[in-house]
Amino acid sequence: MQKTTPDQLAHFFALSLDLFCVADSDGYFRMLNDAWGRTLGYSLDELLAVPYINFVHPEDLNATVTVQQGLDDGLQVLDFENRYLTKDGNWRWLSWKAVPQADGTIYAVARDITSQKEDEKATEQLLIRLEQTNHELDQFAYIVSHDLKSPLRSILNLSQWIQEDLGEALTTEVAAHIALLQVRAGKMQQMIDDLLQYAKTGRNEKPVVEVDLNHLILEIQGVQQIPVGFRIEIPQPLLNVFGHPVELFQLFQNLISNAIKYRKSDMGFVSITQSDLGDYWRFEVADNGIGIDANHHQRIFEVFQRLHTSEEIDGTGIGLALVKKIIERMGGSIVVHSQKGSGATFSFTWPK
Ligand code: ADP
Numbered sequence: 397m398q399k400t401t402p403d404q405l406a407h408f409f410a411l412s413l414d415l416f417c418v419a420d421s422d423g424y425f426r427m428l429n430d431a432w433g434r435t436l437g438y439s440l441d442e443l444l445a446v447p448y449i450n451f452v453h454p455e456d457l458n459a460t461v462t463v464q465q466g467l468d469d470g471l472q473v474l475d476f477e478n479r480y481l482t483k484d485g486n487w488r489w490l491s492w493k494a495v496p497q498a499d500g501t502i503y504a505v506a507r508d509i510t511s512q513k514e515d516e517k518a519t520e521q522l523l524i525r526l527e528q529t530n531h532e533l534d535q536f537a538y539i540v541s542h543d544l545k546s547p548l549r550s551i552l553n554l555s556q557w558i559q560e561d562l563g564e565a566l567t568t569e570v571a572a573h574i575a576l577l578q579v580r581a582g583k584m585q586q587m588i589d590d591l592l593q594y595a596k597t598g599r600n601e602k603p604v605v606e607v608d609l610n611h612l613i614l615e616i617q618g619v620q621q622i623p624v625g626f627r628i629e630i631p632q633p634l635l636n637v638f639g640h641p642v643e644l645f646q647l648f649q650n651l652i653s654n655a656i657k658y659r660k661s662d663m664g665f666v667s668i669t670q671s672d673l674g675d676y677w678r679f680e681v682a683d684n685g686i687g688i689d690a691n692h693h694q695r696i697f698e699v700f701q702r703l704h705t706s707e708e709i710d711g712t713g714i715g716l717a718l719v720k721k722i723i724e725r726m727g728g729s730i731v732v733h734s735q736k737g738s739g740a741t742f743s744f745t746w747p748k
Contacts, residue, residue: 414507415490421468421500423447435508437483453479453487467496477509489513537595541588548588552581583706590714594699597643597718598725607641609634609648613668616649625662628652634670637677637746643722648681650715651742655683657709658740675748676728682741688734696732719744 409416409429418427425448428440436443436451443451452460456478463476473494479487489512494504555577559566610633617628637644648668655666666683688696688703695701697720702713719742723730727747734740 414505416505417503419448419502419504421502423449423464426501435482435488436480442483451480453481455479463492463494467494467502470496472496473504534595534598537591541592541595544588545585548581548585552578552585555581583712587700587712587714590712590718591699593646594714594718594721597646597721602640604638604640606636607639607644608636609644609670612641612645613648613652616645616652620649620653620656622656623659623662623664625664626656626659627665629665629667631667631669634668635677638748639726639746647719647722650719651681654715655681655685655740657711658685659683660685673745676745677748678743678745680741680743682739684739687736687738688732688740689736690734693732693734697730 412429412431415431415435416429417425417432420426424446425444428443430440432438432443433440449457449460449464459476460478463473467473473492476492476494477489478492480490482488487510488508489510490506491509492504492506494502496502555574559571559574562570610630613628613630613634622628652666655664664683664685666681669680669682671678671680692703696703697716699717700713701717702711704711720730723744723746728745730742730744732740732742
């Protein structure tokens with residue numbers, strides 16, 4: 397192979413998009429490539445005339461001096477970042493690699509990472525705004541549900557008083573209307589309670605703990621009405637996971653109770669399996685129930701979205717929204733695999 401000539405090296409030096417320099421131990425640049433002029437807007441003479449520290453952003457001065465001292469002591473520098481002043485008064489972020497030489501000079505190369513920094517900042521701000529909006533939404537749902545509860549309670553009380561006041565004068569028709577009013581108001585109360593529950597989820601500041609899911613599912617079986625003939629199957633014992641026990645309880649209870657509610661026959665079952673995906677667990681909660689048409693696979697995870705009326709099957713449409721929120725707040729995700737008429741499998745990931 398041919399040896400690279402000094403001319404060729406000088407050519408590459410001039411062509412490079414990165415900023416190359418040789419600096420003296422007295423704090424001045426001694427040699428710079430053209431990228432310096434293109435990036436910062438000065439002539440090379442202007443850059444060579446003053447100590448390079450003069451171009452550094454005041455907030456980055458201390459760190460730069462520390463790095464400088466390290467170089468003086470013979471230490472290399474990798475990925476050090478600071479801001480340099482441009483001729484038109486702006487700042488450019490530079491990321492440095494520098495190597496001290498035996499003669500006291502420093503060979504260094506810097507990369508302009510300003511646009512990368514701006515992207516990072518924009519993403520960070522977007523995340524903060526998203527977090528704020530989510531928090532405001534939760535707050536809103538929380539306050540509204542609280543405020544709706546007391547007038548609703550008054551409506552229920554008033555309907556009862558009307559019933560009592562009418563006494564003998566209460567016709568069957570009015571009694572039926574009042575009963576209907578009470579059912580509807582009760583339904584609304586349930587929806588408000590569920591919404592409140594939904595808003596509260598994810599506000600949990602407590603640290604996560606190790607949870608025994610086999611025990612948790614036994615607890616769910618203890619509180620859940622399970623029709624005769626319906627089976628809850630756990631083919632392999634489940635391994636412990638980290639999470640908030642109450643939220644894990646709600647998660648599995650909602651999936652199990654849905655499998656029961658939307659069963660096809662009394663010979664229904666739901667099976668819960670767990671597999672190892674490395675950083676995550678995958679859980680599959682599969683039933684042999686009525687199934688869900690592919691058109692609704694997204695919609696069912698939204699708040700108050702139901703595929704059945706309350707007259708057909710009782711519910712408020714918050715269960716799966718809550719399940720999704722619990723999973724996503726932990727950093728997992730959930731999907732459903734199903735076809736109408738042939739069961740449903742809810743598959744979700746849960747970080748280890
Ligand atoms: P709810 O059960 O109160 O209606 P969910 O949010 O739990 O609310 O479920 C939303 C809808 O998704 C339900 O109305 C139902 O139509 C459908 N669904 C949920 N789980 C199942 C299931 N295991 N099998 C079939 N359909 C289901």
